[in-house]
Amino acid sequence: MNPISNLIDRINSQKLWDREIVLGRNEYLKVKGSIDTNLYLVKSGSLRIFVIDEYEEHTIRFGYKDNLIASLDSFLNEKPSDFYIQALKKTNVNVINKKKYKSFIESSSENKEIWLSILENFVLQQMERERDILTSSPIERYKRVLERSPQLFQEIPNKYIASYLRMTPETLSRIKKS
Amino acid sequence: MNPISNLIDRINSQKLWDREIVLGRNEYLKVKGSIDTNLYLVKSGSLRIFVIDEYEEHTIRFGYKDNLIASLDSFLNEKPSDFYIQALKKTNVNVINKKKYKSFIESSSENKEIWLSILENFVLQQMERERDILTSSPIERYKRVLERSPQLFQEIPNKYIASYLRMTPETLSRIKKS
DNA sequence: ATTATCTTTTGACATTTGTAATAAAATAAA
């Protein structure tokens, strides 16, 4: 069993979620400049995490059903972060705050281990992501991500996928046609 | 004190390093396809970590004095990795293997905490790196990295920095002139 | 110190991707 599902099951069975948040289409769960040390579980719908650097918007992650989502930098260092988290359609998420989460993690050595492996997995994913973005040909970037995350291309509108893939929607459109 | 220096001090004082490796200029510490679960400490010199995707080489990290270096994917999942680690000049590194490292980490709860914060820091660094690479203007990419890591531009030849910055050496040369 | 090798710079040119405007299609709202 993968560590994330394991973690979620444990949080569920101990009923640790603080509350549920319902977001309408395009609504923000978090905006730039705020501190957000919550951890979210997507129950339904989808959302994206993005940043704005010098007037350009970069989508860095998507979340859909059963994904754990956070403003990870803010979650880890408890400082304000530049991230925006936006619902792409009507979305429901469960919330747990960091304090409660930490005490849950520290309550058992299994839980500590699980959290460590989630972090390790995240590092591995980020390393893949680094290679995705470094790839210079837009077609190759598209292929790499399509192969690893085909579901993404169902759930998410092309303009956000284009942003995630470091290209314009026009370029993505041309790639899909060819 | 930062967690990495703390960790290094502890490994030093317990004399846990297995051995020292001396690399000549351009020599490889690791090549594609191999499993390498060692952790290295750079004592002197400099090196780079890179991958080759579809005939293009991408530099993803540099190491110099007092940096901890690993084929992180291989270190974490114990599988073969695509990474190359190459010395850019005569370089000395200390080595500790994962098994020994793990038992060191597990030998105290302080050590566990330190390793956790190193991983968390690494995640934060990777998130910065993601934004660096996503930035579409080569000049802005250059500025971001120059600001955060000015020493890099002393130690390392431009052609590798260019590769790290996702541009050709010609483009980097033009940016520096302007 | 001299020579050989590797790195950086420069310029002309080609190619790729972005921009902007519009039309078509799909999706959401009334």
Next chain:
DNA sequence: TTTATTTTATTACAAATGTCAAAAGATAAT
């Protein structure tokens, strides 16, 4: 279901970055 809104596709064009070749400069080896 109809209308309004949003997303995708398409086109012509512009701009930016890469490619290639050559020269200059720097570094390493003898």
